[in-house]
Amino acid sequence: xxxxxxxxxxxxxxxxxxxxxxxxxxxxxxxxxxxxxxxxxxxxxxxxxxxxxxxxxxxxxxxxxxxxxxxxxxxxxxxxxxxxxxxxxxxxxxxxxxxxxxxxxxxxxxxxxxxxxxxxxxxxxxxxxxxxxxxxxxxxxxxxxxxxxxxxxxxxxxxxxxxxxxxxxxxxxxxxxxxxxxxxxxxxxxxxxxxxxxxxxxxxxxxxxxxxxxxxxxxxxxxxxxxxxxxxxxxxxxxxxxxxxxxxxxxxxxxxxxxxxxxxxxxxxxxxxxxxxxxxxxxxxxxxxxxxxxxxxxxxxxxxxxxxxxxxxxxxxxxxxxxxxxxxx
Amino acid sequence: xxxxxxxxxxxxxxxxxxxxxxxxxxxxxxxxxxxxxxxxxxxxxxxxxxxxxxxxxxxxxxxxxxxxxxxxxxxxxxxxxxxxxxxxxxxxxxxxxxxxxxxxxxxxxxxxxxxxxxxxxxxxxxxxxxxxxxxxxxxxxxxxxxxxxxxxxxxxxxxxxxxxxxxxxxxxxxxxxxxxxxxxxxxxxxxxxxxxxxxxxxxxxxxxxxxxxxxxxxxxxxxxxxxxxxxxxxxxxxxxxxxxxxxxxxxxxxxxxxxxxxxxxxxxxxxxxxxxxxxxxxxxxxxxxxxxxxxxxxxxxxxxxxxxxxxxxxxxxxxxxxxxxxxxx
Numbered sequence: 289x290x291x292x293x294x295x296x297x298x299x300x301x302x303x304x305x306x307x308x309x310x311x312x313x314x315x316x317x318x319x320x321x322x323x324x325x326x327x328x329x330x331x332x333x334x335x336x337x338x339x340x341x342x343x344x345x346x347x348x349x350x351x352x353x354x355x356x357x358x359x360x361x362x363x364x365x366x367x368x369x370x371x372x373x374x375x376x377x378x379x380x381x382x383x384x385x386x387x388x389x390x391x392x393x394x395x396x397x398x399x400x401x402x403x404x405x406x407x408x409x410x411x412x413x414x415x416x417x418x419x420x421x422x423x424x425x426x427x428x429x430x431x432x433x434x435x436x437x438x439x440x441x442x443x444x445x446x447x448x449x450x451x452x453x454x455x456x457x458x459x460x461x462x463x464x465x466x467x468x469x470x471x472x473x474x475x476x477x478x479x480x481x482x483x484x485x486x487x488x489x490x491x492x493x494x495x496x497x498x499x500x501x502x503x504x505x506x507x508x509x510x511x512x513x514x515x516x517x518x519x520x521x522x523x524x525x526x527x528x529x530x531x532x533x534x535x536x537x538x539x540x541x542x543x544x545x546x547x548x549x550x551x552x553x554x555x556x557x558x559x560x561x562x563x564x565x566x567x568x569x570x571x572x573x574x575x576x577x578x579x580x581x582x583x584x585x586x587x588x589x590x591x592x593x594x595x596x597x598x599x600x601x602x603x604x605x606x607x608x609x610x611x612x613x614x615x616x617x
Numbered sequence: 618x619x620x621x622x623x624x625x626x627x628x629x630x631x632x633x634x635x636x637x638x639x640x641x642x643x644x645x646x647x648x649x650x651x652x653x654x655x656x657x658x659x660x661x662x663x664x665x666x667x668x669x670x671x672x673x674x675x676x677x678x679x680x681x682x683x684x685x686x687x688x689x690x691x692x693x694x695x696x697x698x699x700x701x702x703x704x705x706x707x708x709x710x711x712x713x714x715x716x717x718x719x720x721x722x723x724x725x726x727x728x729x730x731x732x733x734x735x736x737x738x739x740x741x742x743x744x745x746x747x748x749x750x751x752x753x754x755x756x757x758x759x760x761x762x763x764x765x766x767x768x769x770x771x772x773x774x775x776x777x778x779x780x781x782x783x784x785x786x787x788x789x790x791x792x793x794x795x796x797x798x799x800x801x802x803x804x805x806x807x808x809x810x811x812x813x814x815x816x817x818x819x820x821x822x823x824x825x826x827x828x829x830x831x832x833x834x835x836x837x838x839x840x841x842x843x844x845x846x847x848x849x850x851x852x853x854x855x856x857x858x859x860x861x862x863x864x865x866x867x868x869x870x871x872x873x874x875x876x877x878x879x880x881x882x883x884x885x886x887x888x889x890x891x892x893x894x895x896x897x898x899x900x901x902x903x904x905x906x907x908x909x910x911x912x913x914x915x916x917x918x919x920x921x922x923x924x925x926x927x928x929x930x931x932x933x934x935x936x937x938x939x940x941x942x943x944x945x946x
Contacts, residue, residue: 492825493862500821526870533822533865536858551876
């Protein structure tokens with residue numbers, strides 16, 4: 289009862305920022321992302337009757353503590369759906385998401401774990417069912433089930449059964465690129481989980497954030513459908529700025545930005561003034577991701593490689609959804 | 618019919634950000650400021666029956682254009698109150714507000730003009746009447762009538778007659794210092810007037826900003842009364858961050874910050890971690906003002922003088938309200 293799956297990380301263009309239910313991981317707004325070819329996790333789950341507990345290896349190293357707990361709690365969900373409460377697994381994961389790039393490896397990690405785990409135990413889940421399962425491991429991971437652009441529909445039901453991602457446009461629809469601008473100073477004082485919670489609980493801007501999402505989503509989906517890069521980029525950049533604005537109103541206030549973050553943002557705006565369409569987006573950390581079109585890749589890479597405080601620029605194309613590797617079972 | 622008055626600029630600790638009436642300059646929230654000794658304008662207004670129009674000299678240079686228009690429109694208000702519609706004046710102003718410091722010289726400028734102009738024409742205005750008049754030249758100038766801490770009460774009447782500043786604590790009550798951190802890059806792409814308007818009209822965060830003001834005001838006034846520097850500083854810093862957050866939600870979004878602005882903000886936070894109480898506030902531009910106590914002045918000046926991107930540090934004590942210079946008439 290063994291299966292291997294590969295899942296890519298994704299970058300949110302309309303951000304997931306705020307939970308309405310912490311334990312079920314139900315969001316306060318829809319979000320929309322682009323799955324990225326360059327960053328992925330490959331995971332093998334092997335259920336064996338002989339095992340008496342789960343074990344988890346990441347990049348060949350045995351993992352204990354909180355990371356192990358999150359994996360085994362997630363396998364509990366799979367066991368429950370399959371009605372096999374006493375079947376344990378050995379999990380081997382390999383992360384191809386450089387930590388320095390500032391992407392959450394939890395997105396590709398939980399998508400690959402959900403895919404490999406559910407297949408290994410004999411479940412045949414539809415994509416939206418797999419996405420819904422994945423969501424309960426890591427919210428934004430539910431979008432990584434699909435290639436290209438995907439939307440996480442927040443849902444309205446209390447049990448979260450209608451909260452999962454749906455495909456918007458697959459990876460071959462449009463070659464939009466993303467450059468991860470890696471900064472030298474990467475300390476992150478407030479985790480995304482805590483930052484989100486503090487913002488929901490204390491920021492006077494949280495309601496304005498939530499209320500502004502439907503218009504952003506409508507506009508970015510029009511932009512994707514029309515392959516209108518300026519429109520998609522402008523909405524994504526504005527949405528990211530709104531997300532980060534909410535943290536400045538929290539009590540106590542905080543920001544994920546440092547001086548280099550702002551320097552990269554200013555450089556993106558300068559590129560636009562020079563006629564190069566480029567837009568930024570920033571998650572819950574100081575790194576910046578730059579959206580651009582393939583014909584401007586050299587210009588983008590050269591511009592940011594030489595910016596003081598930037599240590600690396602890692603580019604990516606749109607990526608596929610979850611794939612399975614056939615192996616001997 | 619000649620009078621000379623001197624008025625100091627002020628730094629808002631609870632920001633004025635948003636108008637409910639553009640022409641009367643009526644705000645959407647109360648604001649609170651500290652008048653600063655280091656930066657002032659001295660203005661002489663000389664009404665003469667023989668004149669057929671106003672003239673305005675700034676730092677001995679004759680001024681035309683928009684700046685002249687603002688002065689003569691303001692003198693119209695004074696002439697109207699005094700019922701002397703055909704009496705014109707020569708105005709001489711000297712600004713002791715270095716442009717580079719990023720303080721609005723309009724605050725000290727209009728306070729001095731209102732004081733000298735109303736006295737020269739023979740009006741005897743109470744402080745709140747002078748503040749109300751001053752407000753119509755430049756909103757934040759209405760707080761510069763008073764020394765020390767002053768609060769601009771937004772008022773509720775449509776004609777603005779109850780919108781003026783009142784004293785909170787005079788300049789000798791508490792020696793809180795302000796260092797203006799002057800940055801090398803000072804370009805400001807969005808004027809405060811336009812930024813305010815765009816924010817009011819388009820930012821989903823504007824309501825949250827306005828709603829959060831009463832609690833900030835209550836807390837900062839408690840802090841001033843108790844001479845609790847940490848409390849006053851923390852509220853001022855949080856209020857400034859909220860004001861700047863609102864601009865990130867505007868359409869199109871904008872910010873007054875650059876990379877050095879954020880670097881100064883981070884340095885202030887580092888000082889606090891080292892046990893030096895220091896807090897920042899930022900107006901509609903990239904420069905940062907740092908609040909500190911007299912015993913830490915050397916540490917503050919040395920820290921920021923050596924920060925890359927900072928060209929100067931200008932310190933100030935609390936300043937007096939409007940004063941008049943006796944001259945031959």
